[in-house]
Amino acid sequence: MARMGRLGRADIDPRFESDVLKYPVKLNVDACLQCGVCGGSCPVAFSMDYTPRELVELVKLGLKEKALSCRAIWICTGCNVCSDRCPEDVNPSEILNSLRALAFKSGFKVPEMFLKMMENLLSYGWIYEVDEFTNEDRADRGLPQLKPPSLDSLKKMMEATWPRGD
Amino acid sequence: MVKLSFFVGCTSAVREVNYEISAKAVLESLGVELEYIEGQSCCGLPFRYVSFDSWLTLASRNIALAELTGNPMLVLCSGCYKSFKEALSLISKPELKKSVNERLSIEGLEVKGGLKVIHIAELLHDHYGVDRLAQQVKVKLNLNVAVHPGCHIVRPMDVIGFDNPEVPLKLEKLVELTGCNSIQYRTKRECCGATLAGIDQEASKSLVARKIMNIKGRADALITFCPICHASYDAMQRAALKPEDQVPVLHYTQLLGLALGLPPEKLGFDYNRVSVDKVLAKIKNTP
Known part of the structure; x- marks a missing residue:
């Protein structure tokens, strides 16, 4: 090496x-x-x-x-x-x-991607942004609406396990 | 009528709706009833790579919700499949299960373990039955296709155990029963590199380009069993390759849907990014 x-x-x-x-x-x-x-x-x-x-x-x-x-x-x-x-x-x-x-x-540099996915998880329950267009599109196709899970408890669970606050 | 608890997963629900659409259409025509799991969220796998506990909590939370239904859980995504099967294997250790349940108690949930998690390919091959499925085929498709098995439908092999990871014959069989010829090619077992897209675009493009250039001219389409693999090839190909080099990418359920005689409009082809017109025209022209 x-x-x-x-x-x-x-x-x-x-x-x-x-x-x-x-x-x-x-x-x-x-x-x-x-x-x-x-x-x-x-x-x-x-x-x-x-x-x-x-x-x-x-x-x-x-x-x-x-x-x-x-x-x-x-x-x-x-x-x-x-x-x-x-x-x-x-x-x-x-x-x-x-x-x-x-x-x-230990505070080393971590790719943004992981932090962004966690941010989305805490806002929508999914790793992607779920907006009204997502659900309009789903409705057009006869697919059920994506409802967020209980975000309060999800946040508490992640606070107990996710190493950083960002 | 068989009833299954349905875990849709982030990628199928948001980015690859054509997988959800075609899977539902196919299963409906086969008499499988799906019930969406209430309160489901991300399966947790993306967080597996940086926080073991965040992953195990998210995976177990969804497992706990599915356990409440009393039915086996169906997944479309190989990533979700790995996430849940690994979580179930790990929470068989009492100390891990205990710490997970302490966190789940925040929402009044409890994971028990022992839930049956089934990937749609496993459902079709092992549970519905590959021979019975072959009998349902109404249109022999007569295409040359390249199978992309993907990683987590077979790996880690001691946890997944659905098909041989080096030679996934069950996946080949599922494709061949539609009347297609599955071609052999050098990079068949290679990873789609989806997670790389957010880290090293160039590496991700080169993985995608290598596979497509390997099958170009020999295959009418690439067939995937995972929405993340599909997104990777279908979307990344357009950035990595010239239009004349691109090969259509079909979810297996889209291919199967055509073979079952379902109309293409019911299979979400308008969401495919690389044009599937040539594939559909070829099927129409088949006597």
């Missing part, structure tokens, strides 16, 4: 791997053989700065800053092919979910 430049002891966070493993789904970071089936299967590796295999290695090495600020974790589409094909059940796709959640919680 020549692109990482010179690394010193200060770049290593010895608790990083255990933080990544504190995730409600089983991850087997230590079982990774670095075989590369994940990166070879990944449909979007061409657009990543680190392949899934390399990301697992960043976790093992404790390179928190590199892993949480990289572009690759946001490029992953969550297709699950890497986890399905991994011979050691390392579960790279869930490792990436854990990395994104950590990045979000």
